[in-house]
Amino acid sequence: MTDQDDVVIEVAGATKTFVQRRRGERRLRRERVDVAAVRDVSFTVRAGEIVGYLGPNGAGKSTTIKMLIGVLTPTSGRLRVAGIDPARQRIALARRIGVVFGQRSTLWYDLPLRDSFALARHLYRIPDDRFQANLRRFVEMLDLGPFLDTPVRQLSLGQRMRGDLTAAFLHDPAIVYLDEPTIGLDVVSKAAVRAFLAETNRENGTTIMLTTHDTADIEQLCRRVLVIDHGRLGFDGELAVLRERLGGDRTLVVDLAEPLPALSVATPGARVIRVDGPRQWLAFPATASAAPLVAEIAARYPLVDLSIREPPIEEVVTRLYTSGAPTPRPAPD
Numbered sequence: 001m002t003d004q005d006d007v008v009i010e011v012a013g014a015t016k017t018f019v020q021r022r023r024g025e026r027r028l029r030r031e032r033v034d035v036a037a038v039r040d041v042s043f044t045v046r047a048g049e050i051v052g053y054l055g056p057n058g059a060g061k062s063t064t065i066k067m068l069i070g071v072l073t074p075t076s077g078r079l080r081v082a083g084i085d086p087a088r089q090r091i092a093l094a095r096r097i098g099v100v101f102g103q104r105s106t107l108w109y110d111l112p113l114r115d116s117f118a119l120a121r122h123l124y125r126i127p128d129d130r131f132q133a134n135l136r137r138f139v140e141m142l143d144l145g146p147f148l149d150t151p152v153r154q155l156s157l158g159q160r161m162r163g164d165l166t167a168a169f170l171h172d173p174a175i176v177y178l179d180e181p182t183i184g185l186d187v188v189s190k191a192a193v194r195a196f197l198a199e200t201n202r203e204n205g206t207t208i209m210l211t212t213h214d215t216a217d218i219e220q221l222c223r224r225v226l227v228i229d230h231g232r233l234g235f236d237g238e239l240a241v242l243r244e245r246l247g248g249d250r251t252l253v254v255d256l257a258e259p260l261p262a263l264s265v266a267t268p269g270a271r272v273i274r275v276d277g278p279r280q281w282l283a284f285p286a287t288a289s290a291a292p293l294v295a296e297i298a299a300r301y302p303l304v305d306l307s308i309r310e311p312p313i314e315e316v317v318t319r320l321y322t323s324g325a326p327t328p329r330p331a332p333d
């Protein structure tokens with residue numbers, strides 16, 4: 001199998017321009033304004049990847065996903081999902097994909113959860129053995145047993161989201177798009193959603209594209225991220241690379257044999273930022289190796305233990321959005 005055979009999502013030079021009507025300068029009449037929501041975006045996703053699709057509000061994330069599921073037709077460019085042109089063969093594509101929008105439910109509000117699943121089975125013509133096996137597994141993983149007979153409108157947001165996830169995965173889709181799947185959930189539900197996504201990706205090889213503003217989702221699920229801003233793809237690569245490029249400082253935490261005043265270190269860019277008894281925190285550039293700093297401290301002070309902390313991903317993403325788009329980088333091979 002060649003690398004190309006593995007590609008399940010292909011976006012080549014996709015552009016989507018909306019016409020918006022705005023009041024003109026002299027407020028006499030509304031003017032037509034072209035808004036390029038997505039501009040010349042290209043990327044590919046391989047089978048089995050979990051990709052985080054990030055960007056500030058209005059960046060073009062939803063527009064991209066809507067083109068990928070065939071709801072919007074691109075103004076120009078080419079999209080292929082599982083070999084299918086989404087806008088032209090939306091129905092054929094529906095069998096291959098699942099979609100979860102955190103803010104909107106695909107479940108039937110007046111029906112018990114179980115009936116929404118039965119409808120999905122009917123709609124997607126899921127073979128009975130497959131349906132039963134998937135349902136059993138997902139209900140167990142997401143702890144949905146106690147709610148199966150509850151009408152959806154009586155479910156909490158977290159219970160409803162777990163129901164939506166089940167509905168999206170029941171027909172064994174090859175690709176699932178999730179738009180803010182953990183928005184508004186408590187920590188327990190967030191953890192359940194993330195564990196479910198990680199497991200279905202691992203066990204079923206489901207390709208997952210995840211739009212989120214929750215940096216813990218990214219941290220825990222996505223090795224690769226795409227960052228879009230003002231409709232343009234600004235970064236495509238590993239989260240670790242993004243962090244390295246924009247991360248600012250890492251922190252070396254050292255435990256000394258005794259409490260000491262702030263250590264005086266000569267390693268360029270390193271400085272003590274906090275002292276608490278025998279423990280001290282030293283910031284040093286994320287792009288630098290920790291080795292010289294560790295060696296210096298070990299040689300000059302009674303070092304007992306150490307650990308290195310990466311900059312929080314929140315900080316990295318904020319930096320990315322506020323610093324302008326970094327140099328585009330081709331998708332990793």
Ligand SMILES: Nc1ncnc2c1ncn2[C@@H]1O[C@H](COP(=O)(O)OP(=O)(O)OP(=O)(O)O)[C@@H](O)[C@H]1O
Pocket residue numbers: 018019020035036037055056057058059060061062063064
């Ligand atoms: N149907 C539409 N008609 C006109 N303009 C639109 C339409 N849909 C989106 N836009 C515009 O396109 C741009 C991108 O919107 P999009 O919804 O794709 O952003 P987003 O990255 O998903 O944002 P958010 O994080 O807020 O959901 C915005 O400027 C938005 O106003």
